[in-house]
Amino acid sequence: MKKVINPPKSEWLKLLERSTQTVEAIEEKVIAIFNDVKQNGDKAVRQYTTMFDKVELEDLFVSAEEIIEAEQLVSDELKEAICVAKTNITAFHAAQKTAKVAIETTEGVACWQEKRPIQKVGLYIPGGTAPLFSTVLMLATPANIAGCKEILLASPPNKQGKIHPAIIYAAQQCGVTKILKVGGIQAIAAMTFGTESIPQVYKIFGPGNQFVTVAKQLATKFGVAIDMPAGPSELLVVADDSANASFVASDLLSQAEHGTDSQVILVSTSKEKIIEVEQEIESQLQALSRKEIAIKAIENSKLIYVESKEIALNMINEYGPEHFIVCTQTNDFYVDGIENAGSVFIGDYTPESAGDYASGTNHTLPTNGYTKAYSGVNLDSFLKAISFQKISEKGIQNIGKTIEVLAGEEGLDAHKNAVTLRLNSLK
Incomplete structure (x- = not known):
């Protein structure tokens, strides 16, 4: 994995690119x-x-x-x-x-x-x-x-x-x-x-x-x-000195093994933790049945050091990860501040695998930065909201004049007439 130290904001867009074809x-x-x-x-x-x-x-x-x-x-x-x-x-x-x-x-x-x-x-x-x-x-x-x-x-x-x-x-x-x-x-x-x-x-x-x-x-x-x-799966982990490097590495590899075009990113405020995680990845990688797939995914993945949690959060919101794991001493800061993510996993004992399989949340999530505008699949994804209205004689008398004025100003005479006829019938 490529290590990046304190990248300036002007380079974030290039740094956080996904490995997808146009x-x-x-x-x-x-x-x-x-x-x-x-x-x-x-x-x-x-x-x-x-x-x-x-x-x-x-x-x-x-x-x-x-x-x-x-x-x-x-x-x-x-x-x-x-x-x-x-x-x-x-x-x-x-x-x-x-x-x-x-x-x-x-x-x-x-x-x-x-x-x-x-x-x-x-x-x-x-x-x-x-x-x-x-x-x-x-x-x-x-x-x-x-x-x-x-x-x-x-x-x-x-x-x-x-x-x-x-x-x-x-x-x-x-x-x-x-x-x-x-x-x-x-x-x-x-x-x-x-x-x-x-x-x-x-x-x-x-x-x-x-x-x-x-x-x-x-x-x-x-x-x-x-x-x-x-599209291709992706995961971003934010970790500080308190994180368990073994857990973090396992989560990164769990997404890397999805496919050669998957992407995993670690953002950390600790240079030492980055080194520990990198060592754990090398160690755990050897035992994976999908080792070759994970290796190719890791080639387009990043280990990023930033100086503060504020910078880290800004970068994460810019990236908009599909899966976002928070392993820090200040988890609430990230949980309260995250605006662009498909699904969030909080704490050392909440692996992304839980959401993939059995915790109950849905794992069909937007990727490639679409978390900035899209939600993951939920019950409403399979439903349509239909609006209904019913207006009584009293009701049309109460709002009829308002409709006439609005329709008249837009030059839609038939709209206005549909109300006027009804109002006149009640006189």
């Missing part, structure tokens, strides 16, 4: 695949699956037999762990339900807001080097709580045309209605347009590589909503 470098390929899938449907989806995943699929969907087989392949220990995690995720997201908001703004003018589920949602679950069945729990659980009628899950198949059994099992536990054995750009395109066999959805959720991220952003041009821009 949208322009990817978009041309994404658009070509989108156009092909739009025109040729299932045929194009099959062709790209063969091209990218090296498998020819007879059926694009997981069959009933495959669901039974998957359940048998998942160990009892993993089933129990999935159950515990789902229970905690359910508890946290069910608690986010809000009651109808109702008010009489003026006598006779009743206004209220109610939430309705998005009817059709698509959940993208990465497969690849790490099949993220935990993401199934994070997306399908709140979708089910919200009451989404159609929950389509898409995940890339292996070379045998199979989906990881734990992904299938988790999907069944969380109310997924269909499991699509398709990944990558072609999966996002299929869910955007719909094909002969794949239903179109109204909103797409889930993390993915840079191609999937750009594909999701392109989907919005065709009237499909997305949860957020969510």
Whole structure:
């Protein structure tokens, strides 16, 4: 990891760059695949699956037999762990339900807001080097709580045309209605347009590589909503002299092993702690099964020393990390001051892994600095707020003149007339 000492603020933007390709470098390929899938449907989806995943699929969907087989392949220990995690995720997201908001703004003018589920949602679950069945729990659980009628899950198949059994099992536990054995750009395109066999959805959720991220952003041009821009994983830890170097190193490596394009950063007010953490990383790295992936991620990662907690907080808010771990003697300073972060982990015994799996919070979070404007996935992500109003005769008499004046000033005579006619009928 690159060590940086007291970088001036003028260099922060360059220093904190992510190792992502530009949208322009990817978009041309994404658009070509989108156009092909739009025109040729299932045929194009099959062709790209063969091209990218090296498998020819007879059926694009997981069959009933495959669901039974998957359940048998998942160990009892993993089933129990999935159950515990789902229970905690359910508890946290069910608690986010809000009651109808109702008010009489003026006598006779009743206004209220109610939430309705998005009817059709698509959940993208990465497969690849790490099949993220935990993401199934994070997306399908709140979708089910919200009451989404159609929950389509898409995940890339292996070379045998199979989906990881734990992904299938988790999907069944969380109310997924269909499991699509398709990944990558072609999966996002299929869910955007719909094909002969794949239903179109109204909103797409889930993390993915840079191609999937750009594909999701392109989907919005065709009237499909997305949860957020969510690309390669990232983590920032802030630590001082009080931090446990072993814990900090383990957290940094836990994100580095996600993928070669992941990024981890340590910001510290202690030069000694930086050295300790660096030594721990080297030591712990040797035992990792995904060592080579972590090494490549670390190449674009940083160990940054700053002189004060105030400078550290300013830098962290400028970066806007997906995951933010606080291990200092002044945790409250950072917790109260953080403005841009996807999810915050506080204290020595709160590893980022807890949020990834089983504490109950959602791990589908904005990356690449989008925390400055986007929230992570939550129950409201699967809901729409609809406003209602009902005005009585007394109510239209109370606010009618106001509407007439406002509409008249904007030159919208038909708007004004819609009120005037009603007022005249009550004379």
